[in-house]
Amino acid sequence: MVQHAKNTEIKSLLDLQKTFPTEEACREELAKARWNGKPVCVHCGSSRKIYKIAGGRLYKCADCRKPFSVKMGTIFEDSALPLQKWFMALWFLSAHKKGVSSMQLSRDINVTQKTAWFMLHRIRYAMKTPEFNKPMNGTVEVDETFIGGKTHGQGRGYMQPNKTAVFGMAERNGEIRAQSVKHADGKTLKPIIRENIDSDAIISSDEFGAYKDLDKEFKNHVIVIHSQKEYVNGIAHTNNIEGFWSILKRGIYGIYHSASKKHIDKYVDEFEYRYNTRKMKDAQRFNMILNRLSGHLTYVKLISEN
């Protein structure tokens, strides 16, 4: 990760504005996050000789002679919004533990709610855990829950009307990964478990049938029997993932009021990211999001997945 020495001391919105007082300062920071001091031509990939034009707002490549901006090829590309507003939005999402609604953000940075909504969804997208994460290991709790909808259906394993099933895995003293699933059954959940968890790991779950036979594929499978009001049995419990579910639900119902099925994963990503960076300072979290926004994401990729 690129180190941003000057903004590790940011502790408040005021500090943020002092550190990046102008559009130019934001642009320089984004360039640093993106290229680490050595601009690369967006058109031909050359970094041999790049010079600034238009008073520093644009770059020009000496090889292909084409101009480009630091925003090109990132999620900021099509946005006419000043980077200063983006930086503020990043700060709010970094510093507010429960998240920010589009209504609140629109007031805070003076944009329309629609604009705020798009900004938040782009930032959430960037918060997604990178795809090539190493497998989870040690003791890993697995559990599923249902989010949204007004119907309080009974039973597990099948879709409850209006509700979205979310499956999660929590590495003890480590990270959490969660995603929505079409069905909370073994056929759906086991491939996700195999894909994310090392076969040397110990699985910890409740007695739900979808997790049956995991002991044959993993080092061990320990079970806590919730239906008998048992919540901890030696190392068998699901307290970490359940703690995450309660933060997620409080967040979705309290701040966002509701979440459509279509957008559940974006909220899950946001809460997962915040949980997994819980030991970081707000400034470190801000830097991490900025790095992700400027590097691995292209606007084309973003809209194709939306």
Ligand SMILES: [Zn+2]
């Ligand atoms: Zn070029």
